[in-house]
Amino acid sequence: MIASKQKIAIKGTRHGLTLQLDDQCSYKEILGELDEKLSSNNQAEDDQLINVTIQLGNRYLTQEQKDALKKVIREKQHLVVDSIESNLITKEEAKEWKKHAEVKPFVKVVRSGQVINIEGDLLLIGDVNPGGKVMATGNIFIMGSLRGIAHAGVDGDEKAVISASFMKPSQLRISDSISQAPDYETDGVYMECAYLDEKVSKILMERLQDVIKKRPDLSSFERRMLNG
Template sequence: MIGNKQVVTIKGTRDGLTLHLDDSCSFDELLKELEDKLSTNYLDEDEPMITVMIQLGNRYLHKEQEEQLRDLIRNKKKLVVQSIHSNVVPKKKALEWKEDSEIKAINRIVRSGQVVEVKGDLLLIGDVNPGGKVVAKGNIFVIGSLLGVAHAGVNGNREAVIVASYMRPSQLRIADYISRSPDYESDGVYMECGLVDETRAKIVIDRLQVLMHKRPDLSGFERRMLNG
């Protein structure tokens, strides 16, 4: 223990125990104090198991350290680790998050038989011809004519939107919703967007101006473009 500072703080909740572990001491010191504190029996033999949630703060554990921590707690009767939370994420995970939130700007025409797919938002400066397809985990913005297939929110994000300067797609898909060309005006529409209307359980085409009210989070689009 560092001076009088508690390295391990144990709090009981309705769901079990929460362990708050100090993130400034050494890992060995942390294990030692945790071993001492958990030596106390929290339940009688006839009582059910207690779930343990671990809060690491700004500490990152390698796999070997995490297993040490889990083993220590598992060896105590009636205790089982439910979850381990840390404010620190591995570099690989952080890069994945960054990639998923990026806006990919592409200047080209997507011709029949071609597919353009990105992990974040797609900003396509050009047309999507009939038979062409654009796919994104996030939103799709087409500065041009959308005449082919557009699939936004492929990972299940129903809040994703599809925007086009000229909207006459053969198919729109947002998450698990699908809408085909007969659902739209035969002559196409200008400066419109497609989004999921949960109350009607379908994709609807609406004026571009509605996005500021129905998808206020899109206000960060310009900021993300400027900041990269």
């Protein structure tokens, strides 16, 4: 008699347990085998809590189905679901991702008292004058002078950057970090890029070419521009 294919693979990691679910069988079969496998894996009362990551593969689950999975796991002592990962996303999630990944171009001068606030990456062909402000959930690229305020990663993206052809801002912000106007020895700097250094929790400025090495995802900006 041929043994049935294993529907759930349990792997231990330094972060806890990973449950890899077969994405070809029925959801009911997954629940049944999950309950059976976890029931046979008894733990001592004094064991520490173990984080569980569920990998769905190419399977889509509704929120109700995810909650049922979590319930089965929570009923087993010392197990807690840390995350549920899937290769699939909903249309709504795809639209939301696209909205934040899009590059929004503007051709204008942002004057004192004016504000540009967008979702995604901002490409400004023009200047930001003192008293002007540009904000984006993603990166900010300015083909002109930045003399006002720029705030990238508004929703908490600490990997966002701010780049300008001429950089002499009154204030830079990335996520929740703020950098006041630098004490330049010159009248400003050309083609500089500001980024948040997580090691020192400080906004630093370097040449754009050097920052790209630290933020390789910036190369996708060029692809998105070419693909329109």
